[in-house]
Amino acid sequence: AQKVTQAQTEISVVEKEDVTLDCVYETRDTTYYLFWYKQPPSGELVFLIRRNSFDEQNEISGRYSWNFQKSTSSFNFTITASQVVDSAVYFCALSKNYGGATNKLIFGTGTLLAVQP
Amino acid sequence: DGGITQSPKYLFRKEGQNVTLSCEQNLNHDAMYWYRQDPGQGLRLIYYSQIVNDFQKGDIAEGYSVSREKKESFPLTVTSAQKNPTAFYLCASSNDLTTEAFFGQGTRLTVV
Numbered sequence: 001a002q003k004v005t006q007a008q009t010e011i012s013v014v015e016k017e018d019v020t021l022d023c024v025y026e027t028r029d030t031t032y033y034l035f036w037y038k039q040p041p042s043g044e045l046v047f048l049i050r051r052n053s054f055d056e057q058n059e060i061s062g063r064y065s066w067n068f069q070k071s072t073s074s075f076n077f078t079i080t081a082s083q084v085v086d087s088a089v090y091f092c093a094l095s096k097n098y099g100g101a102t103n104k105l106i107f108g109t110g111t112l113l114a115v116q117p
Numbered sequence: 118d119g120g121i122t123q124s125p126k127y128l129f130r131k132e133g134q135n136v137t138l139s140c141e142q143n144l145n146h147d148a149m150y151w152y153r154q155d156p157g158q159g160l161r162l163i164y165y166s167q168i169v170n171d172f173q174k175g176d177i178a179e180g181y182s183v184s185r186e187k188k189e190s191f192p193l194t195v196t197s198a199q200k201n202p203t204a205f206y207l208c209a210s211s212n213d214l215t216t217e218a219f220f221g222q223g224t225r226l227t228v229v
Binding site: 035107108 | 150152158159160161162165175196205207209215218219220221222223225
């Protein structure tokens with residue numbers, strides 16, 4: 001069975017602190033994709049990153065970075081120098097591409113990040 | 118602008134009534150999805166459609182129905198058989214060239 005675990009329910013930091021959001025996944029598939037989405041208070045999910053199971057390179061995008069480690073089945077997300085605008089719920093998700101357009105996401109329960117000024 | 122439009126943003130339903138949530142996309146995506154979000158929980162898949170006139174049940178399809186008569190549209194009907202319909206509903210779409218799904222802004226359904 002596929003499963004995504006985000007053990008941190010809520011995290012509170014002060015602006016400019018670095019923060020890491022943890023994501024651990026379970027799957028028996030050899031080909032899969034991992035995602036991070038941001039859900040601001042307005043409700044829509046904003047896509048942040050997609051990583052396929054064959055690409056373990058870490059990625060950096062501005063203040064965001066992602067650490068993918070297959071050995072520990074983890075896909076952690078770090079925000080450097082956090083800002084108030086980073087306050088949101090962050091979801092980690094897992095999917096298997098069935099060779100067509102179908103792409104079903106399995107979501108973790110999310111981590112609520114509150115950045116205090 | 119390309120995107121996914123969900124309407125209405127807020128919806129109130131009386132017990133025993135069916136209600137339909139609208140989802141329209143102009144991204145030319147083949148696949149569309151409906152997810153349900155409850156407080157403190159992740160999103161759960163209700164239904165998905167890979168192509169026009171075809172759709173499949175997700176993990177929590179009971180009490181819901183969908184149709185896919187047009188590529189751009191994937192409405193969700195919450196029937197009276199759904200025992201706990203109060204939730205936040207999110208529609209998404211993706212195409213076969215990428216695997217990331219794009220989401221609408223959601224509809225918050227409340228049973229009164």
